Amino acid sequence: xxxxxxxxxxxxxxxxxLAYDKHRNLEHAHHAGHADPTAEVLRQIRYTDRSRExxxxxxxxxxxxxxxxxxxxxxxxxxxxxxxxxxxxxxxxVERSALTAALGxxxxxxxxxxxxxxxxxxxxEIDTDSVGKFRRVMGMTWQRLGAISHALTLTEEERxxxxxxxxxxxxxxxxxxxxxxxxxxxxxxxxxVASADFTAAAMPVIVLQAAGITHEDIAxxxxxxxxxMVELAAAAITTLDQRSTELAVTxxxxxxxxxxxxxxxxxxxxSGDPPTALGLADTATDTATVSAxxxxxxxxxx
Numbered sequence: 001x002x003x004x005x006x007x008x009x010x011x012x013x014x015x016x017x018l019a020y021d022k023h024r025n026l027e028h029a030h031h032a033g034h035a036d037p038t039a040e041v042l043r044q045i046r047y048t049d050r051s052r053e054x055x056x057x058x059x060x061x062x063x064x065x066x067x068x069x070x071x072x073x074x075x076x077x078x079x080x081x082x083x084x085x086x087x088x089x090x091x092x093x094v095e096r097s098a099l100t101a102a103l104g105x106x107x108x109x110x111x112x113x114x115x116x117x118x119x120x121x122x123x124x125e126i127d128t129d130s131v132g133k134f135r136r137v138m139g140m141t142w143q144r145l146g147a148i149s150h151a152l153t154l155t156e157e158e159r160x161x162x163x164x165x166x167x168x169x170x171x172x173x174x175x176x177x178x179x180x181x182x183x184x185x186x187x188x189x190x191x192x193v194a195s196a197d198f199t200a201a202a203m204p205v206i207v208l209q210a211a212g213i214t215h216e217d218i219a220x221x222x223x224x225x226x227x228x229m230v231e232l233a234a235a236a237i238t239t240l241d242q243r244s245t246e247l248a249v250t251x252x253x254x255x256x257x258x259x260x261x262x263x264x265x266x267x268x269x270x271s272g273d274p275p276t277a278l279g280l281a282d283t284a285t286d287t288a289t290v291s292a293x294x295x296x297x298x299x300x301x302x
Contacts, residue, residue, distance in 0.1 A: 026041075063096075067089070068090065111170050112177070113141065
């Protein structure tokens with residue numbers, strides 16, 4: 001029998017307590033005489049479920065065995081909150097190669113997001129609200145992957161492999177992938193990101209920060225910022241198109257659903273003041289203006 005690391009226990013605690021919160025809300029609705037939960041209760045349950053699913057994904061990414069996650073979720077759903085020293089059956093060993101491969105897949109998804117941002121800004125006039133939603137989600141994804149990388153203590157070679165994308169620089173691969181997308185395809189990709197649930201996506205980063213992972217830890221694992229990723233993708237697109245253009249994205253005001261996040265933090269049983277992650281979610285500068293260079297350096301990652 002293995003025991004979880006302090007970081008793993010922190011994640012498992014949040015998973016179990018969010019499942020418990022769902023159980024408690026349903027019980028309260030039943031005892032209040034409601035045949036079905038009210039609309040307000042259903043909204044909270046849906047948000048709790050989305051937050052827990054995001055946490056479970058991060059727990060898997062840092063090496064928590066699925067059996068442990070399933071057990072803690074089931075315990076919460078049965079009406080039991082997390083207890084320190086809780087017994088977890090089964091092995092806690094997960095193959096490192098599987099973890100780094102999964103992280104590489106997620107990093108490629110972030111690279112794709114940068115490509116979508118770069119080429120979408122060339123083709124369409126973008127309203128500030130849509131830009132703000134897109135940037136918040138991309139910034140939070142960047143933070144999550146940096147936190148996972150820190151938790152895995154990636155070596156320099158592992159980081160290189162995680163960011164690598166075939167023989168060419170990742171930005172060239174992304175530019176080649178997206179420049180042939182139709183307007184309909186590109187709009188669908190943009191909307192997938194811009195419409196993502198930011199408050200649920202923020203939950204894992206808040207939990208990881210509460211477990212001790214700092215913004216400096218995150219930034220130390222991510223070779224470049226989200227803004228710089230978009231710049232490189234835009235430069236690669238320009239190189240492939242053999243023309244020069246300019247990308248300008250302005251920063252709208254940010255208004256994430258802090259109340260929903262705070263409710264989930266309480267439900268997860270966290271303490272302290274972790275929502276510094278919200279202030280870091282938008283890692284871009286006020287305006288990113290890019291003039292494409294003659295070529296992208298394909299010999300170095302990222």
